[in-house]
Amino acid sequence: MYKMICIDIDGTLIRPDLTVSERVAQAIGKAKEKGLIIALSTGRMHKSALMYSDELGLTDPIVSSNGAYVSERDGSRVYYEENLSAEDMLLIQNVLDGHDTKINWYNHGTMYVSEYRDYVGRYEALAKTLPENRRIIIKYLNEEFTLNHLIEETGNAIQKGIVFPKAERISAIRDQISANQRIKVVSSGTDNLEFTSYLADKGLGVLSLAKAKGIHPDEIIAIGDSENDLSMLKVVGMPVAMGNAMQSVLDVAEYVTDTNVNDGVAKMIEKLVLSEG
Numbered sequence: 001m002y003k004m005i006c007i008d009i010d011g012t013l014i015r016p017d018l019t020v021s022e023r024v025a026q027a028i029g030k031a032k033e034k035g036l037i038i039a040l041s042t043g044r045m046h047k048s049a050l051m052y053s054d055e056l057g058l059t060d061p062i063v064s065s066n067g068a069y070v071s072e073r074d075g076s077r078v079y080y081e082e083n084l085s086a087e088d089m090l091l092i093q094n095v096l097d098g099h100d101t102k103i104n105w106y107n108h109g110t111m112y113v114s115e116y117r118d119y120v121g122r123y124e125a126l127a128k129t130l131p132e133n134r135r136i137i138i139k140y141l142n143e144e145f146t147l148n149h150l151i152e153e154t155g156n157a158i159q160k161g162i163v164f165p166k167a168e169r170i171s172a173i174r175d176q177i178s179a180n181q182r183i184k185v186v187s188s189g190t191d192n193l194e195f196t197s198y199l200a201d202k203g204l205g206v207l208s209l210a211k212a213k214g215i216h217p218d219e220i221i222a223i224g225d226s227e228n229d230l231s232m233l234k235v236v237g238m239p240v241a242m243g244n245a246m247q248s249v250l251d252v253a254e255y256v257t258d259t260n261v262n263d264g265v266a267k268m269i270e271k272l273v274l275s276e277g
Contacts, residue, residue, distance in 0.1 A: 067205025068159035203231030
């Protein structure tokens, strides 16, 4: 019997328009009624995942920043936290400078922005409507507020960095930064790279939560679509790939559901947990 479902957000839980379908929401609600823990497990920062946790009426912990930060919703208990060192952040920055590539850094509630992208604008707009305890703080890196200032301000509390390089530069950046074994490099899409401590990935985050809850890995379902989901799919009893997943995810899955456009998460829950289809 399964006791926990770990659900990726982008490309999995939500549709391309960033919404959760009614069928998916209802299936998750029914799984909760059966007593399963529903742990959103995402590359997003904690506060960003909270928006969907709120929408779904969840009360369970969240695995965020690719497993670098695992905590209760209100942060009252932190199950796992592994941050990037200042030394490694400076190394990443040095490599990226050589490729004319900007980086955005995350901790659990603040985004430090070098490159403005659409998602930054969405968070800025949301901050005008969300209550204060749900707002993501956005700070821009520039000549007046540099990476060194960021490190001094946060005290090495940065969980993840993300870049969207020009396509022809992705491979070289990955190779150069991966040469430092203290840094883990994955992607959550074909156009990005994400950097965490080598001790941080979704698999480690999920296992830390499972241990705290007394759940065996074989009692866990994990579902995702991208490279940053592989680590958690490889450590659980039932690894599930979305129909829109990368080939590397499809290769490790024991079950493939439908796409995020076609209620893939709901169909998986109905099949494996609710036995409705």
